[in-house]
Amino acid sequence: MSEYIEVALRSLFILAALFFITKLLGKKQLSQLSFFEYIxxxxxxxxxxxxxxxxxxxxxxxxxxxxxxxxxxxxFSLISLKSMKFRHFIEGTPTIFIENGNILEDALKKEKISIDELLEQLRKRNIFRASDVQYASLDTNGELSVLLKKEKQPLLYEDFFHYTGKMIQIQPVITDGEIDIQGLRQLGFSEEWLRLQLKQRKVPLENVFLAQADTSGQLTIDLFDWTGEQPS
Known part of the structure; x- marks a missing residue:
């Protein structure tokens, strides 16, 4: 067999195998891949x-x-879907860089991010003052999420009717039926507070797919799509 034909056949076979593999991995974009998946x-x-x-x-x-x-x-991805602790161990958790306009220097040092790099990321979002930022965090995929202070945000419809003048932070507190202790701590609430909220709503913890809370104590809950079986 000619070497050219063999190379072509091997390439086509490998291309088909890689296509099958990427289909199994799912539809994650490159920016959504973890560092381990990228390598x-x-x-x-x-x-x-x-x-x-x-x-x-x-x-x-x-x-x-x-x-x-x-x-x-x-x-790893299959296990991460089942276990929040394993997911946090493998993929890490978001790191807060700015809170209420204050830059957290220890967080920058932990992630080995210089102040110049942080300011550059803010400028790419047309933010030129760190003091204008209510909340900024480095997500597990390396993207910087930024929430401006209320007075620096564009006007919305609800601003004309029930503007509170106060920004709130939102965190997931339950994921896949497991309590996120770190999220509760960032909001200043305890696990007992969360369990009381669930009890008042008559919602079992294991029935909750996702629950988010804010600093005002508002809790929103999304339940599993039940088919008569308990989630594993």
Whole structure:
């Protein structure tokens, strides 16, 4: 068989295998990938490119290597869907950089982000004063989320009718039926407060898919889509 034909066939076969793998991984965009998933993707791509061009490498052995590199993040993602603690361990949690206009220097040092880099990210969002920011955090995918102070935000319809003049912070407090202690602490509420709120609404903890609370104590709840079975 001609080397050119063999390279073409190997490339097409590997391309089909990578397409199947990416379909299994889901529809995450590049910016949504965790650092571990990003590194795995680069490694798998490098193996695939080498395998398609180097005819001395055995195709099946190369595919086995690709499957092994793929299987680890795939298994991790499945476990992360079931366990909030494991998800926080693997993907980390958002880091607050600015709170009520104050820059948290220790948080910047922890994430190895300089003040110049933070200000650059703010300028990309047309924010030129850190004091205008009510809340800014570095998400697990490396994106900076920013909430401006109320007086710096564009006017909305509700501003004309029930403007409170006070900004509130919103945090998830229950995810997949598990209480998020860190979210409660950031809002200044206790686990007992949350359980009391659920009791008053007659909602079992294990029935809650997502619950979010704000600093004013308002709690919103989204339940599992029940089919008669308990969530695993």
């Amino acid at each position: 795995t993707g680069i490694t798998v791509g490098s193996i695939a490119g080498t395998l398609s061009m180097d005819l001395e490498l055995k195709l099946l052995e190369g595919l086995m290597s690709i499957l092994l590199w793929f299987s680890v993040p795939f298994v």
